[in-house]
Amino acid sequence: MAAITDVARLAGVSKSTASRALSGHGYVSESTRRRVADAAAEIGYIASPNAASLVTGRTKNVGIVIPFVNRWFFGEVLEGAERALLAAGYDLTLYNLALDGPERERVFDFFLARKRVDAVIAVGVDLDEREVDVIGLRGKPIVVLGGSAPGAPRLAVDDRAAGRLATEHLIQLGHTRIAHLAGAAPGSAARSVQRLRTEGFHDAVHAAGLEPAGVDGGVIEAEMTLPGGYSAGLQLLGHPAARPTAVFAASDEIAFGVMRAAERLGIAVPSALSVIGFDGHEYAELFGLTTVEQYPEDQGRIAVEEVMRALGESPSAEERGWADRPLSTRLVVRSSTTAPPR
Amino acid sequence: MAAITDVARLAGVSKSTASRALSGHGYVSESTRRRVADAAAEIGYIASPNAASLVTGRTKNVGIVIPFVNRWFFGEVLEGAERALLAAGYDLTLYNLALDGPERERVFDFFLARKRVDAVIAVGVDLDEREVDVIGLRGKPIVVLGGSAPGAPRLAVDDRAAGRLATEHLIQLGHTRIAHLAGAAPGSAARSVQRLRTEGFHDAVHAAGLEPAGVDGGVIEAEMTLPGGYSAGLQLLGHPAARPTAVFAASDEIAFGVMRAAERLGIAVPSALSVIGFDGHEYAELFGLTTVEQYPEDQGRIAVEEVMRALGESPSAEERGWADRPLSTRLVVRSSTTAPPR
DNA sequence: GGGATCGATGGGAACGGTTCCACACCGACC
DNA sequence: GGTCGGTGTGGAACCGTTCCCATCGATCCC
Numbered sequence: 001m002a003a004i005t006d007v008a009r010l011a012g013v014s015k016s017t018a019s020r021a022l023s024g025h026g027y028v029s030e031s032t033r034r035r036v037a038d039a040a041a042e043i044g045y046i047a048s049p050n051a052a053s054l055v056t057g058r059t060k061n062v063g064i065v066i067p068f069v070n071r072w073f074f075g076e077v078l079e080g081a082e083r084a085l086l087a088a089g090y091d092l093t094l095y096n097l098a099l100d101g102p103e104r105e106r107v108f109d110f111f112l113a114r115k116r117v118d119a120v121i122a123v124g125v126d127l128d129e130r131e132v133d134v135i136g137l138r139g140k141p142i143v144v145l146g147g148s149a150p151g152a153p154r155l156a157v158d159d160r161a162a163g164r165l166a167t168e169h170l171i172q173l174g175h176t177r178i179a180h181l182a183g184a185a186p187g188s189a190a191r192s193v194q195r196l197r198t199e200g201f202h203d204a205v206h207a208a209g210l211e212p213a214g215v216d217g218g219v220i221e222a223e224m225t226l227p228g229g230y231s232a233g234l235q236l237l238g239h240p241a242a243r244p245t246a247v248f249a250a251s252d253e254i255a256f257g258v259m260r261a262a263e264r265l266g267i268a269v270p271s272a273l274s275v276i277g278f279d280g281h282e283y284a285e286l287f288g289l290t291t292v293e294q295y296p297e298d299q300g301r302i303a304v305e306e307v308m309r310a311l312g313e314s315p316s317a318e319e320r321g322w323a324d325r326p327l328s329t330r331l332v333v334r335s336s337t338t339a340p341p342r
Numbered sequence: 343m344a345a346i347t348d349v350a351r352l353a354g355v356s357k358s359t360a361s362r363a364l365s366g367h368g369y370v371s372e373s374t375r376r377r378v379a380d381a382a383a384e385i386g387y388i389a390s391p392n393a394a395s396l397v398t399g400r401t402k403n404v405g406i407v408i409p410f411v412n413r414w415f416f417g418e419v420l421e422g423a424e425r426a427l428l429a430a431g432y433d434l435t436l437y438n439l440a441l442d443g444p445e446r447e448r449v450f451d452f453f454l455a456r457k458r459v460d461a462v463i464a465v466g467v468d469l470d471e472r473e474v475d476v477i478g479l480r481g482k483p484i485v486v487l488g489g490s491a492p493g494a495p496r497l498a499v500d501d502r503a504a505g506r507l508a509t510e511h512l513i514q515l516g517h518t519r520i521a522h523l524a525g526a527a528p529g530s531a532a533r534s535v536q537r538l539r540t541e542g543f544h545d546a547v548h549a550a551g552l553e554p555a556g557v558d559g560g561v562i563e564a565e566m567t568l569p570g571g572y573s574a575g576l577q578l579l580g581h582p583a584a585r586p587t588a589v590f591a592a593s594d595e596i597a598f599g600v601m602r603a604a605e606r607l608g609i610a611v612p613s614a615l616s617v618i619g620f621d622g623h624e625y626a627e628l629f630g631l632t633t634v635e636q637y638p639e640d641q642g643r644i645a646v647e648e649v650m651r652a653l654g655e656s657p658s659a660e661e662r663g664w665a666d667r668p669l670s671t672r673l674v675v676r677s678s679t680t681a682p683p684r
Numbered sequence: 685g686g687g688a689t690c691g692a693t694g695g696g697a698a699c700g701g702t703t704c705c706a707c708a709c710c711g712a713c714c
Numbered sequence: 715g716g717t718c719g720g721t722g723t724g725g726a727a728c729c730g731t732t733c734c735c736a737t738c739g740a741t742c743c744c
Contacts, residue, residue, distance in 0.1 A: 003730055014694045019732060026733085027691050046455050050401070051730035054392045055699045061435075070421045070639075075412030082411065082438040086445075091453065092436045093403075096424040103428075111433065115390050226625050260628055283568050286602060297412075345700055356724045361702060368703085369721050393700035397729045 002043045011039035022047070053115075061091040062307055063117035065107070067098055067124050067189040071224070072253065072281055073296050077123050077145065080300025088308055093117055097125055097188040104188055108134050119307045122147055123300075126190045141310035145303045147190035153310075155303055157294050157327040159193050163200020165331055166248050166276050166292045171208045175246040175274060175340045178205060179214035181232050181258065183224045183250035197250050197278065214244040222254050229257020237265055237273070245340040246274040252281035252291055259287065259336065274337040280330075288335035299327055344385045353381035364389070395457075403433040404649055405459035407449065409440055409466055409531040413566070414595065414623055415638050419465050419487065422642025430650055435459055439467055439530040446530055450476050461649045464489060465642075468532045483652035487645045489532035495652075497645055499636050499669040501535050505542020507673055508590050508618050508634045513550045516681045517588040517616060520547060521556035523574050523600065525566045525592035539592050539620065556586040564596045571599020579607050579615070587682040588616040594623035594633055601629065601678065616679040622672075630677035641669055 008018035013032055020026040021036035028036075039045075053059040062085055068074045078094075085092045093116070095107050108131050112120060119141040127142075127149035135142050142152045170178050180201045183194040198219065205212055212218025214236050222232035229249060236258070237243055249255035255277030259269050267273050277284065280293030350360035355374055362368040363378035370378075381387075395401040404427055410416045420436075427434045435458070437449050450473050454462060461483040469484075469491035477484050484494045512520050522543045525536040540561065547554055554560025556578050564574035571591060578600070579585055591597035597619030601611050609615050619626065622635030 005730080015731085016695075016733075017693055020693090023732080027693080029692060032692085046457075048396070048457050048730050050392045050396045050457065051699090052732070053699095054390070054396055054701085054730080055732045057699085059392070068421070069411065069424065070414070070417030072412070075417050078436075079410070079412045079438065082436055083440070086438065086449070086453075089452075091458065094420075094424055094434045094436050096421065096428065098425070107428070110431075111428075113388050115388075115392060116433065227628055230628055257628070286569055286572055286599070347700080357701080358703075358725075359723055362723090365702080369723085371722060374722085390700055393729090394702070395729095396700080396731085397702045399729085 002045045004045070004047070006043055007036060007040045007045045010043060011036045057115070058311075059091075059116055059118050060089060061093055061117050062304070063093045063095055063112060063120045065095045065097050065112075065120060065122045065125060067096070067187060069094070069096060073146075073251075073279060074124060076296035077300040077303075080297035081121060081304050082300075084301040084304035088304070088313060090118075099187050113138065118311055119143070121145060121303045121307060122149060122152075123303075124190050124193070125188050126192050127152070141307055143303050143306045143310070145299055146193055148192045153306065155299070155306060155327060156193070157299075157329050159196035160200040160203065162278065162292045162294070162329045163197035163248070163250075164204040165200070165329070166278060167201045167204035168208075169276060169290070169331060169333070169337065170246040170248060170274060171204060171210070173246070173274065173337060173339050175244075176210055177213035177244040177340070178210065178246045178248065179218045179220070179236055179244040180212060181220055181222045181229060181236065181247060181249045181254050183254065184221045184228070186223065194250060201248055213242075215239055215242050218244065222250070222257070224251045224253060226253050226257045226260070229254030230261050231257070233258035233261025234265070237261060237267060243267075243273075245272070246337070247276070249275065249277050252277035252279040252284050252289060255289055255291070255336075256281075256283065256287060259289070270336050270338040272341055274340070276337055280332070284332075285334070290334045290337040291332055293330045293332050295328065302327070344387045346387065346389070348385055349378060349382045349387045352385060353378045399457070400653075401433075401458055401460050402431060403435055403459050404646070405435045405437055405454060405462045407437045407439050407454070407462060407464045407467060409438070409529060411436070411438060415488075415593075415621060416466060418638035419642040419645075422639035423463060423646050424642075426643040426646035430646070430655060432460075441529050455480065460653055461485070463487060463645045463649060464491060464494075465645075466532050466535070467530050468534050469494070483649055485645050485648045485652070487641055488535055490534045495648065497641070497648060497669060498535070499641075499671045501538035502542040502545065504620065504634045504636070504671045505539035505590070506546040507542070507671070508620060509543045509546035510550075511618060511632070511673060511675070511679065512588040512590060512616060513546060513552070515588070515616065515679060517586075518552055518682070519555035519586040520552065520588045520590065521560045521562070521578055521586035522554060523562055523564045523571060523578065523589060523591045523596050525596065526563045526570070528565065536592060543590055555584075557581055557584050560586065564592070564599070566593045566595060568595050568599045568602070571596030572603050573599070575600035575603030576607070579603060579609060585609075585615075587614075588679070589618070591617065591619045594619035594621040594626050594631060597631055597633070597678075598623075598625065598629060601631070612678050612680040614683055616682070618679055622674070626674075627676070632676045632679040633674055635672045635674050637670065644669070 008015045018036050021028045021033045113134050120135050121143050123145045125147045129150050132149050144152050145155045182198045185191040220232045222228045255275050262269050277289050277291040284291050350357045360378050363370045363375045455476050462477050463485050465487045467489045471492050474491050486494050487497045524540045527533040562574045564570045597617050604611050604615050619631050619633040626633050
């Protein structure tokens with residue numbers, strides 16, 4: 001209701017001076033600055049971001065594109081990004097890119113192409129050229145976290161190296177019959193990440209002169225959930241003859257499912273079956289799951305820092321380019337892995 | 343870049359006619375409507391929502407205030423709400439209200455008071471009068487889901503009745519030594535919901551002429567996570583003498599933790615200990631957890647429908663007022679509950 | 685002492701739409 | 715045949731800011 005004109009009138013100055021006083025840009029004497037501030041407080045003035053962004057072109061709003069919000073990894077990323085954006089005075093607009101096809105196009109053409117966000121953080125999705133263009137052409141920075149997009153800065157853990165690391169852990173324990181439960185990427189979720197982890201698995205297995213072991217060539221695709229891991233686990237472990245002694249699961253949730261399947265089948269973990277996961281899920285410790293941890297909440301924060309830099313919001317931080325900081329992972333050994341039975 | 347003026351010029355009409363043609367309001371002949379539409383498509387015209395909301399006062403944007411995004415319940419709500427808003431052509435701006443205190447004030451005074459959202463959905467938080475006012479005074483509808491706010495429409499499951507239902511299930515199985523793991527509400531999370539579930543527990547226990555059983559008077563507060571349930575479970579089950587035969591956990595995650603604690607202590611579920619949860623978590627089925635299901639994804643969708651009605655977006659749906667549809671819950675009996683040992 | 689510079693301020697044109705109002709045209713009705 | 719109401723269109727005001735430009739007094743330097 002109260003516009004800046006009212007503030008100006010009450011303070012006895014012009015609209016322009018009031019604007020300068022409130023925004024802090026340009027010359028304003030200390031005394032009038034106070035008068036304006038007092039007047040604003042008195043009538044409960046709240047600036048209209050719409051009007052401001054209409055003329056400045058900046059919205060103080062960042063869009064986040066994400067395939068799920070109810071999965072652990074993505075929830076964590078969102079949590080971290082939200083906190084960082086709030087601290088920077090930015091709003092966070094959420095775009096759920098669950099499905100492929102027309103719905104996905106709509107998000108890009110209808111929602112993101114409009115001048116409503118200053119930048120976009122894409123989490124866990126693979127963007128194609130057109131999609132990057134439709135955002136980038138309008139001058140908006142775009143940062144990709146855990147996915148891919150041609151020409152856009154990419155922020156990710158080294159999934160291939162991490163997949164190798166997980167597999168090597170099993171190999172070092174002496175396992176020779178190792179299977180992999182690869183993550184399925186339904187809908188719009190990034191296939192690239194899953195592919196890299198699987199490649200890391202193959203790298204390590206082949207480097208050790210081994211072959212993936214188990215039914216279906218030792219690699220089964222599982223939905224990245226506990227039920228997904230459970231049913232894939234039943235499939236993998238169902239045939240005693242072809243049973244591997246160790247499994248690298250593409251996510252901790254899959255790993256939980258496998259452990260549950262093993263329990264159901266009477267296969268002891270880790271004495272008869274070693275299981276290693278990927279993620280550092282909050283439940284991993286309680287289930288004693290060995291895993292390659294990553295830190296999605298930090299990743300969300302880092303993606304925001306990246307975006308702020310692109311928007312010129314971090315005056316002093318020009319030193320550290322994004323490329324210099326690969327996202328960290330760490331192997332955490334717990335009680336779900338041990339040497340193979342003899 | 344391309345403004346409506348350019349479209350108008352290309353189509354050979356005035357700005358006003360172009361606006362009418364594109365928005366569909368007012369009289370425009372079919373032929374000019376087509377010409378304008380073609381012109382818009384040709385130069386890739388995209389309307390500026392900022393300019394539009396500056397004059398109309400509507401932003402086509404709904405704010406969601408939520409204490410966590412990385413907890414199952416909230417993630418589901420968000421997922422449901424996002425989908426519904428997207429379908430309605432609305433943006434969703436996320437406000438994480440994790441902490442109490444100055445940060446919380448900031449969300450309301452700085453972010454929500456501005457004219458950037460048309461309505462607010464508050465999930466799982468208790469709002470005070472001032473907070474409702476600062477939003478409501480500016481004419482914005484506010485809907486509260488699973489929390490409370492004075493004067494605002496409240497959408498929630500009947501937590502008290504559901505808590506009673508869960509407890510009665512245990513009583514009907516013959517249990518007389520029943521404990522309750524109540525949910526803690528850290529930070530900004532709604533205390534009201536947890537209190538209601540606990541009251542439901544007491545209702546049922548007292549109605550059966552029983553008293554809560556177990557250490558600390560049979561009611562222990564647990565953080566609403568698996569680790570939280572685990573440590574509360576150890577505490578509750580640690581003393582064999584004072585051990586209850588059944589536990590009603592305020593959430594499924596707590597229940598999982600209790601089951602894990604029981605396993606650790608060598609207490610068989612359900613033969614030595616029955617466990618019932620609350621939520622309908624996606625993992626409940628795999629863990630065989632008896633629970634009172636609720637449907638947060640639906641709840642998110644329903645909250646959006648409510649908001650759309652308040653914004654006058656649902657022309658035909660004036661019949662069903664929000665108060666007519668209590669959110670549904672359902673007792674789902676699985677293998678974690680049975681008659682007490684004798 | 686006069687032009688240059690600086691600090692402080694006001695006027696007014698944008699930004700990109702929507703919408704009120706006036707006007708013109710048309711068929712219809714009494 | 716004049717009035718009336720429904721269509722179609724253009725002109726212009728307006729939403730609430732920012733920011734460029736002009737103005738103006740004071741200080742300053744040569």
